[in-house]
Amino acid sequence: MSQKYANIVPSADPTSAEQTGIQPASPKNVIKKLPGEQSSGDAEQERMGKEQAVLLHQRMFADNRDTLIESIDSTNKVVGQLREWAADHWIIHYPETDRVEGTASSSSPNVRRSHSTAPGESLEAGAPQTAAEHPTLHRSYTAAVPHTASAPTTPTRKPLNRSNTLSPSSVDEPKEGEMSVLRLDLKLGATTRNPSALVKTLEKSSIAQLLDGRMSQSQRHLNNLKARISDKQSKVLVTGDLNAGKSTFVNALLRRRVMPTDQQPCTTVFCETLDANESNEGVEEVHMLKNDTPYDRTNESTYTKHSLAEIEKIVADAEELSSEDAPLLKCYCADTRSAKASLLHNGVVDISLIDAPGLNRDSLKTTALFARQEEIDVVVFVVSAENHFTLSAKEFLWNASNDKAYVFIVVNKFDQIRNKDKCKRLVLDQIRQLSPRTYEDAEELVHFVDSSSVFGATPPVTPGEEVKVGNMDEVQGNTEASTSFAALEASLRDFVLQKRSKSKLMPAQTYVLRLLLDLAYVARTNLDIAHVEKTEAQENLNVDRPALKEGEKRHAKLESELEMQEEGIVSGVVQGSRFKLDKALQLISNGQSSEPSLVSLPEWKGLLNVLEYAQQVRTALLESMEASVKTIEDSARGVTIEAVEKIRKMGKDQLPAEAASKENQRVFLPEAMFAKRRNNSRGTAFAGLGLSEDLVEVKLTDLFDLPHYILIVSRKAGLDHLLESASDGKERSLTKQEKENAAAAGGLTLSLGAVTLLGGKTLGAKTLIDSVLKFTSLASNGTVRKWTAPVFAVVGSVLVVWYIRDLPNSIPRNAGRSIAHELQHAPIASTRPSTSGLSTTVSSHASANANAAATTKEGPTFVEFQTNRTARETRRVLRLVSWEVHEMFRVHLSEVRARVEKEENRLKSAKGAQNEFESMLQKVAGIEQRTREVDF
């Protein structure tokens, strides 16, 4: 008994007890003494002592109940907070699956506990179980307050021993490294035998969800426990063999013949008798409960109302029914006795008596289930002294003893026994085997009585009628039977009061302690995991953060390097291409193949084949130009191949090895470069070069380039400025007058120009004018006039011969000059569509040239076009490769960044978890300490 209750007892002081001869009152020593064993003075002392003991029990119960309610509320709050916090911040690790590797044998320095239970301790695990009754629950449970983050450890727990070997499997007990209340009971298929193996295969989040469900269940159970310990009512189930006298015993306790009795087995219903004053506003009546409808006294639709006198009929009507279908009765019965004498109406606790059907094969299961209910605080087992224990009785008693540990046994009809000592010995021997705990306290728990003696010789016939047997309060021990029954009543009353504390409070205490144990186990496991996670996250961040910074720096540097590289390579390609093409054009304008090793000019096949020759020359010159273009493409391709290798190497050099080794690069196909041009050229010859089809056609100027000679002569005649201005690329067209002047001047100087050409050198303007003056003066002379015609004829013939002989050379020159001029001056954009622009007339050609020159700005010239194209293709490939390198960097950096982000979240989460679980451990330790202080 707690020290704080000692001063309630007047004779608690041992000295005082010696002096007065009165033992200190306690629930235990009070009920040890039976009425009749003491003198009247002693009896008075005893009575006072009992009152004190009742008061003491009452206070202890109230205090313990309040403490446990507070513990239940606090525990419920801890569980609720954990669930709420975990929903957003942490996947709770289940201890049995989430041990921290390598730390299995260590114990957490944060929380140290040893856990032991008294022999026979019954522990409530998981779902609501039966009330456990034990004299003491010894448990040493200490939880040190965590100060700082500890090294990773795995919590250990000691198994809870249970020495009651009657039914080892009846109660789930936590084993080493196992959860109890929050244990996940996974029974699926083949893994049923090894649930923890199944747990390990489940996703952590799934397990956390299951655990959350378990915690939710535990919260509901905590609420039920709170409701139960707040409930002032205690239920006493009276059961036993058929016809043992149960109904007679209940009637005797009530001092009224409420339940029908008969020599034949008759009780077929469970009838709970309650004090009408306490429970039904003083109205005596019977409520017959409806199956499957929860009973509510204030709601008449949940039951049918009957009078007390109708009970016998109800019981008789139910005889045909099985015990499972038999109705449940609530019998409100007024107890007129004083609170001191009444069991139902005792002023301390509301007791109800439940008269159960006699045990047989049919009713055994139903009654056993009924007895297991949490609401049943005490089981009174009535056995006939004549028959002792039947098989059904033995089975029931065996199981009931495991559930409740103590059973109050009434050996009835003891008056019928002649050799009472022998009967007592035999019955007690059986009890010793069936319920050892009851046997140990047999003096209090086993009573040999004659229930019928309470009613005297003429028991009342009408059910509900009060018995005229005198007031048991005034029993003076006139008969041995009534004395025995009075002793039984006193013992039963004290037993109910005493056991109420344990039957109601102990399951709550046990459950709360178990739940706290599990919560601490969960907290320590998660604390350890959080510590490991924090350490790992920190270590990873120490690597990844600098790696990310370095990677970003390298990437920025590489970016500018790649840009420079690209610009350098492309400008090299541009310069090389331009140089090559300019040189090619120069050769072509001189009538030579730009690629003599690849393309050679055709052979002269005579004057008759002059047109064919001219065509072949044009084609050959254009082919040589195409070959030159191909040469610059090949050159650009070669440069690009090298550059691609270099760029990739630059990327790999800057990337970490694991990122650089990833083969996610595209395959570079050099031959795919400039494939577009080749595809374009499939349709028309040289179209891929961006050239007009007209360039392939033979022009008249290929045979005799009159405009060229005119141009030369004109230049000599001082018209250079005029014609040059038309061909200098300025955006100006020749006027009609200018063109006519140019043509007239050309006509005048034609012959002289021819002469000067024949001489193999050109004349200056001064010489030209001098020649004209001389020619004029000569023409006025008659002699000269006479020789003019023959001279002209001879000169003309010579010129024709010379012209014909020079055709093999002049055609390539003329065609080459024409092609080169076109390529140098005509914009590609305008060249393509204007197929009819290059006519065969001198004037139109000049005009076309002039137009081409004038529209140069509309598009690039051939050289610019090819140079740009080559550069663009080269740049495209280089950009693609650079993009690949950037992409590798981007992927690598985004991976590192994601890792950093993940580890930062992990770190934050782990730190949060540490705080949460440390705080939880503190709370759990505090609640546990207060809960453990509840002493029964």
Ligand SMILES: Nc1nc2c(ncn2[C@@H]2O[C@H](COP(=O)(O)OP(=O)(O)OP(=O)(O)O)[C@@H](O)[C@H]2O)c(=O)[nH]1
């Ligand atoms: N002599 C004697 N007879 C008793 C005693 N108790 C009950 N009886 C008689 O035994 C018979 C059966 O009593 P009940 O109280 O109906 O027995 P029960 O156990 O309630 O019967 P069921 O509920 O039907 O199993 C009745 O005739 C009672 O009068 C007793 O202590 N002494």
